[in-house]
Amino acid sequence: MKTTVVLADDQSLIxxxxxxxxxxxxxxxxxxxxxDGEEAWDAVRHHRPDVALLDVRMPGPDGxxxxxxxxxxxxxxxxxxxMMTTFDVDDYVFESLRRGAAGFVMKxxxxxxxxxxxxxxxxxxxxxxxxxxxxxxxxxxEGHRTRPSRPHPGIDTLTGRETEILRWxxxxxxxxxxxxxLHISPATVRTHVGRILTKLSARDxxxxxxxxxxxxxxxxxx
Numbered sequence: 001m002k003t004t005v006v007l008a009d010d011q012s013l014i015x016x017x018x019x020x021x022x023x024x025x026x027x028x029x030x031x032x033x034x035x036d037g038e039e040a041w042d043a044v045r046h047h048r049p050d051v052a053l054l055d056v057r058m059p060g061p062d063g064x065x066x067x068x069x070x071x072x073x074x075x076x077x078x079x080x081x082x083m084m085t086t087f088d089v090d091d092y093v094f095e096s097l098r099r100g101a102a103g104f105v106m107k108x109x110x111x112x113x114x115x116x117x118x119x120x121x122x123x124x125x126x127x128x129x130x131x132x133x134x135x136x137x138x139x140x141x142e143g144h145r146t147r148p149s150r151p152h153p154g155i156d157t158l159t160g161r162e163t164e165i166l167r168w169x170x171x172x173x174x175x176x177x178x179x180x181x182l183h184i185s186p187a188t189v190r191t192h193v194g195r196i197l198t199k200l201s202a203r204d205x206x207x208x209x210x211x212x213x214x215x216x217x218x219x220x221x222x
Contacts, residue, residue, distance in 0.1 A: 002026075003027060003028050004029050005049055005118060006030075006031050008033065008037070008040035008053065008063070009084065010058045015035070018114075019033060021111055021115065031043070035059075036059040037058045037059065037065060038061060040054060040063075040066050041069055044070060044076065045076070050080065051082060051102075052066075053084060054067065055083075055084050055085075056096065063083055064099065067099055067100060070100075071203065081100065082101070083096050083105075084107050086108070097207065097209060097210045102204050105117045120174065151216060152200055152211045154201065155211075161192060165178065165192045166196055166211075166217065167212060167218065169193060169205055169208050169209065169212065170212035170219045175190050
């Protein structure tokens, strides 16, 4: 079964490039494309895709607002959102993560990075490709280094192993990469991540990244 995608970007050239990229993949199918936020929201509601690939800045409702609507709609619980951006990473981007985005790609990323982000988001397995994740996370950490932490109320419910894995999730690494560093299987990592998501009432791994940083956890170098 193919992973269905709704694409939204206000630049026609970007849409054309992404349409061509997705069309060349046997496991992906473009359900619809949109040129602004309202069209994007209508397309997502109508097609209920596996992944919505949204530009952060669009006319009408921006990507963040469309993301908020998707996250608030129980009927779209299975739709994962990957945000695209061309501008510098800032609090606006991490606010999107907090609201439930499954990942981010820079528009000038290599095609394989964008495709990997879509596939991983659909699988619920990883935030985004590690190279892009580190770029975003490093920028976030730099901008928040001197700010007081705000520990999540559920942090104290985690076991030592779960806290360790949460720290590694915050680096943007996928389950197999975390498992290799901790000498455990990817399936074991996936089990721990599932328990962490439940304990912290987090929608996905992206939310765990924001929680880890806001809670002041010591994030290991990836």
